[in-house]
Amino acid sequence: MSQGDFLLRRLHSLTGVIPVGLFLLEHIFTISLAIFGAAYFNAATEFFGNIPVKGFIEIFFIAIPLIFHAGYGLYVALLSKNNVFTYSYFRNWTFFLQRITAYIAFVFIIWHVWALRFGGAGLGSVNTFEQLTQIMSDPCYFIIHIIGYLAVVFHFCNGLWGFLITWGITTGEKSQTISQVLCLSLGVLLAALGIVAVVMFKGGI
Amino acid sequence: MIHLIIKRQDSPDSKPYTQEFLVPVTKNMNVVTALMEIKKNPVTKDGQMVNPVAWDCNCLEEVCGACTMRINGKARQACSALIADLEQPIRLEPLTKFPVMRDLIVDRSKMFEALKRLKAWVEIDGSFDVGRGPRLPRHKQEEVYPISKCMTCGCCLEVCPNFSKDSDFIGPAPIAQVKLFNTHPIGNMQKADRLEALKDKGGIASCGNAQNCVEACPKQIPLTDALGKLNREVNIFTLSRFFDF
Numbered sequence: 026m027s028q029g030d031f032l033l034r035r036l037h038s039l040t041g042v043i044p045v046g047l048f049l050l051e052h053i054f055t056i057s058l059a060i061f062g063a064a065y066f067n068a069a070t071e072f073f074g075n076i077p078v079k080g081f082i083e084i085f086f087i088a089i090p091l092i093f094h095a096g097y098g099l100y101v102a103l104l105s106k107n108n109v110f111t112y113s114y115f116r117n118w119t120f121f122l123q124r125i126t127a128y129i130a131f132v133f134i135i136w137h138v139w140a141l142r143f144g145g146a147g148l149g150s151v152n153t154f155e156q157l158t159q160i161m162s163d164p165c166y167f168i169i170h171i172i173g174y175l176a177v178v179f180h181f182c183n184g185l186w187g188f189l190i191t192w193g194i195t196t197g198e199k200s201q202t203i204s205q206v207l208c209l210s211l212g213v214l215l216a217a218l219g220i221v222a223v224v225m226f227k228g229g230i
Numbered sequence: 231m232i233h234l235i236i237k238r239q240d241s242p243d244s245k246p247y248t249q250e251f252l253v254p255v256t257k258n259m260n261v262v263t264a265l266m267e268i269k270k271n272p273v274t275k276d277g278q279m280v281n282p283v284a285w286d287c288n289c290l291e292e293v294c295g296a297c298t299m300r301i302n303g304k305a306r307q308a309c310s311a312l313i314a315d316l317e318q319p320i321r322l323e324p325l326t327k328f329p330v331m332r333d334l335i336v337d338r339s340k341m342f343e344a345l346k347r348l349k350a351w352v353e354i355d356g357s358f359d360v361g362r363g364p365r366l367p368r369h370k371q372e373e374v375y376p377i378s379k380c381m382t383c384g385c386c387l388e389v390c391p392n393f394s395k396d397s398d399f400i401g402p403a404p405i406a407q408v409k410l411f412n413t414h415p416i417g418n419m420q421k422a423d424r425l426e427a428l429k430d431k432g433g434i435a436s437c438g439n440a441q442n443c444v445e446a447c448p449k450q451i452p453l454t455d456a457l458g459k460l461n462r463e464v465n466i467f468t469l470s471r472f473f474d475f
Contacts, residue, residue: 028429028430028431030431030432030435030436031430031431031433031434031435031464031468034436035435035465101438104392104394104396104397105391105392105394105397105438106391106392106394106396107391108389108391108442111303111304111389112304112389112442112445112446114441114442114445116439116440116441116442117391117440117441117442117445120391120438120439120440120441121391121440186439187438187439190439190457190458190461191435191461192461192462192465193458193459193461193462193463193464193465193466194462195458196455196458196459196461197455197458198452198454198455201454201458
């Protein structure tokens with residue numbers, strides 16, 4: 026079928042926001058509860074840890090869409106020929122950074138899931154504030170998480186801007202400029218929330 | 231004297247090489263007149279007699295697109311590139327995204343193939359006379375008129391990171407024509423065919439929103455606006471086919 030490519034591209038755009046982007050927002054919401062204290066964070070992870078059909082949700086609403094988005098996205102990203110130094114337009118730079126942050130996020134998420142979900146950090150499945158304090162006190166874990174987090178946030182927020190174009194929501198220059206400002210603002214907000222939360226896990230500055 | 235460094239290639243399959251030329255300054259010079267000077271006296275900077283540099287040009291007023299090449303690294307028309315505005319030495323190279331025929335001449339038939347694929351014309355030849363369509367309101371005319379200024383020069387494809395020899399993306403210029411011909415009252419009769427063609431491999435979904443095309447277009451065609459609106463139309467079209475509305 027010659028239009029399989031069209032459907033895969035649209036599915037790639039969709040999965041980036043629904044469900045992967047929504048899961049990211051939930052994830053950021055949960056970790057940002059750490060700003061209010063360990064008790065809030067632990068209560069939230071306990072709630073999400075005990076929701077019914079958790080395994081089903083993790084596999085079908087997070088893992089499979091994420092693996093598809095990452096795999097197909099990698100194929101698409103490798104097809105592009107970046108030319109930011111010849112044509113240094115703002116959106117050419119965001120296009121380029123979208124791909125660079127994708128590569129960073131690709132490696133970071135695999136490592137992050139291995140270390141904190143599957144016990145790679147030696148603490149089993151990490152759920153509590155106290156375990157995170159132990160992990161983030163290691164400067165390597167702390168710095169890699171900050172870099173990976175910023176890459177993920179940029180990729181999501183700039184991707185949201187592209188999503189609005191791909192789905193025909195923002196079509197003109199004016200709406201695309203407004204959505205750019207909104208998406209970048211969301212990015213700054215999420216970046217700040219996450220960094221403060223990770224610093225809180227570490228036990229302050 | 232004007233110092234030119236030109237990337238040359240004798241045939242489509244041969245290896246490229248560079249040669250430098252010094253040409254005398256004339257009044258109101260542009261890159262085309264500089265190339266004409268080389269044609270008059272094809273001697274390199276080192277005094278070697280060579281074959282004159284081959285290039286394409288036609289209208290000399292930035293409406294045909296034939297003389298598009300890379301001038302100091304950027305894709306643009308040689309006729310509208312004034313020597314006085316350029317930094318020397320001036321580097322001339324063929325476009326990178328199209329097969330080189332000779333020196334600065336490239337084969338842009340890929341764009342023509344894309345226009346054919348998208349039915350970028352108003353179909354009036356059939357078994358009966360379709361007659362005149364309804365008139366377009368003024369604001370619609372003004373909205374799509376800039377798209378008709380496209381001269382298939384290839385600048386937007388040259389700067390597009392998603393258009394390359396490895397990718398099958400047809401690029402922004404042919405896609406924008408769909409908006410022009412779908413807006414035309416008689417052209418609109420083939421609207422479904424064009425939207426269907428946009429969904430084929432290398433169609434509109436291969437756009438990555440780098441938006442270099444609209445920055446580079448010498449005719450200031452609102453390419454990203456056309457791409458955005460066509461994204462919307464293609465999506466609605468796909469859903470309408472699926473849910474039968």
